[in-house]
Amino acid sequence: MEEKYNKILTKIEEADGIIIGASNGLSISEGIHIFAENEDFLEIFGDFRENYGFRSIIQGCFFPFPSEEEKWAFFSRMYNYFLYRDEASPVMKNLHELVKDKNFFVVTSNIDDHFSQAGFPMERLFEIEGNCRNLQCSHGCCDQIYPGDEVLSKMAEQQENGKVPLDLIPTCPNCGGPMQVHIEVDRNFLRDESWQRSYQAYQDFIENAYGKKLVLLELGVGARNQLIKAPLMKLTNAEIHATYITLNKGRELYIPDAIAAKSIGIDGDIAKVLQQLVEMK
Structure with missing residues (x-):
């Protein structure tokens, strides 16, 4: 496992750009599970x-x-x-610490605003399904x-x-x-100017990453969440120097054969994995 962690850290350090794709699994690692009767x-x-x-x-x-x-x-x-909470969770603090000095962009379907709370700038954040505040x-x-x-x-x-x-x-x-x-809970969801601006910033980041060393860091994106997962996998497959890194649990950890040689997957608690990576950084 330590070898995998070192490889992830090396890929992040060498990357010209990092795209973070995040969904409910990341929130679950913080203790928030919107699908559970817990x-x-x-x-x-x-x-x-x-x-x-x-x-x-x-x-x-x-x-x-x-x-x-x-x-x-x-x-x-x-x-x-x-x-x-008045401050970000340890999970989000560790994620920010891991990438704060790199050229990154975040795309997420989470609505809890925890990325901006942790210090991720809005101009590097695309919240596909909006924000609860x-x-x-x-x-x-x-x-x-x-x-x-x-x-x-x-x-x-x-x-x-x-x-x-x-x-x-x-x-x-x-x-x-x-x-x-x-x-986004119904057809009334407004894709306003700020939403469009974030979407365009995301597309521009991808456009500028072509041909460069790119890391696709996927955090807690379920197999059914193709809104985030499919574009990241497609980009990994298309880009020669891309590396797909996915952190998830059990059956939700999925790497197709087409990109297996360019991928690193860790099955485990995202909170513990991020903590370990930051400690080894």
Whole structure:
């Protein structure tokens, strides 16, 4: 195993560019599992489980709540659960330490904003499915995303009996209509100017990496998450000097034969692997 770690560190050190692809497995390594009916879910969202029957955070994100008061009770509580810490987790700190001095770009389907919290600059970050701390008009009346920290924090603090006070429920500053968290849970998801700018920055990074020493560092991306996985594997296959490094657990660790010779896979706890890599750096 130590030989694999040394090889990973060498590839990162020699890389002209690093693309980090991250999904739910990275969040799980921090202790957040949006697909699980675990102890955290039952403790924090147990009343929603009892009242509505859904068994995970992700199911709650797609649940058709009967009122705005109930909808915002859930989403503000989710916001608070993701971001109650004032600082980044040890997992995210270690990841940042591993790549901070390199030319990198992050593409992620995680909505918890933990990358920016850990010091990853927004101009090097593409959050494909949005971010739990931002708001948008549910009708998409305008190309505008709004910061939601203040109102989400208040709603998380002041909710009672699974509802938030009516006077705290946000409305669109432009049309006066209902709002929602800017995450991709329906067809209303707004790919606004900032989303388009991040997408273009991601494409530009790939374009500038052609022919160079490239590391594709995939963290906790499940086999079904082709939104992130497929482009990284395709790029690995196409680029002569590319190396595909994937950290995951069990059956989720997948390396196709076509890129096996250019790949390094570690089956294990991402938190422990990142800690070991930073200690050996």
